[in-house]
Amino acid sequence: MTVGFICKCTHYYTAQSVEIAVKGLENFSIREDIRAMIGLAQTQSFEMKKVSLSHSGRTTVECPFCEKRHYTAVPKNLHNKPVRAKCECGKSFPVLFDSRSCYRKEIRLPGEYRDTFGQKDLMTVTTLSMTGAGIEVTSLKPFVRAGETIQLKFMLNGGHNRWIETKAVVRRVDSNRIGVEFVGLSVHQEKCLGFYLMP
Numbered sequence: 001m002t003v004g005f006i007c008k009c010t011h012y013y014t015a016q017s018v019e020i021a022v023k024g025l026e027n028f029s030i031r032e033d034i035r036a037m038i039g040l041a042q043t044q045s046f047e048m049k050k051v052s053l054s055h056s057g058r059t060t061v062e063c064p065f066c067e068k069r070h071y072t073a074v075p076k077n078l079h080n081k082p083v084r085a086k087c088e089c090g091k092s093f094p095v096l097f098d099s100r101s102c103y104r105k106e107i108r109l110p111g112e113y114r115d116t117f118g119q120k121d122l123m124t125v126t127t128l129s130m131t132g133a134g135i136e137v138t139s140l141k142p143f144v145r146a147g148e149t150i151q152l153k154f155m156l157n158g159g160h161n162r163w164i165e166t167k168a169v170v171r172r173v174d175s176n177r178i179g180v181e182f183v184g185l186s187v188h189q190e191k192c193l194g195f196y197l198m199p
Contacts, residue, residue, distance in 0.1 A: 048082060048094040052103045052197075054130040058187070060194035061095060063087035069198065071191045104129045105197050111154025113137065115144050125154050130193055132168065132181040140176050149183065162192045 053059045053074060062069045066089040079099040086092040109125040113135070121142065127134035133152070144150060153165045166189065168180035185193070 048096055050096045050098055052130055053079065053097055053099040054185070054190050054194075056187075056190065057099070058190050058194070059097060059130075060191070060198060061085060062198060063089060063091065064093055065089055065091040069195065071194055103197060104134075107157075109154045109157060111135075111152065113153070114151040115142070116148050116150065117143070119143065123152075123154075126177075128193070128197065130190065130197065132171070132179065135178050135180065137176050137178060142173070142176060142178065144170050144173060144178060146170050146172060150180065152180065156192060156196045158196070162196075164189055164192065 049061070049064070051059045051061055056073070057076065057079070058071065058073045060069055060071050063085075066087060068087060068089065070087070074097045079097055082094060082096055084092050085095045104127045106127055107125060109128070111123050111125060112120055113123050114120050121137050121139055123135045123137045125133050125135050135152070148170050149167055150170060151165070152168050153163065156162045156164060166185050167183040169183055170178060171181050172179040
């Protein structure tokens, strides 16, 4: 599903404020206002939230007040800068949408993969992020090379019980340890990963 935006631009003296309301997520908005941002950071007891963005610019944000989670797409002009996010509960909080790095979670998720020849082997996902994973395969000398595209299938645990089945490009091979970058994740899969990777 494509997420649309409504943009409102106003000026407060020399500071520009841009408020973006996300359709489909009632009253959830992202607001860029440096002076308000500084004032908010000084008056709130919690630190600025830093959330990682997927390649498509989507992420999951949890309100520190009501703990509701919002899955949203963030426009490029708000990447890698402090902004103020406003939840439908009426509270706002500081957040930084980081597109330069991805949070990686250390885990042990069983699954399987198929190489470029269609040969199947068992694997264990050892690290997971919004953009890729680290896996360990049963073969000590897997028939894969950096740059090749393989097929992955694994299930998210911890009550999520969602299968992730996607293509991935091999970025590094170290014995039976392989680092991959996801290719063509669906919006639904990105949403599942976003909820799963919430700290």
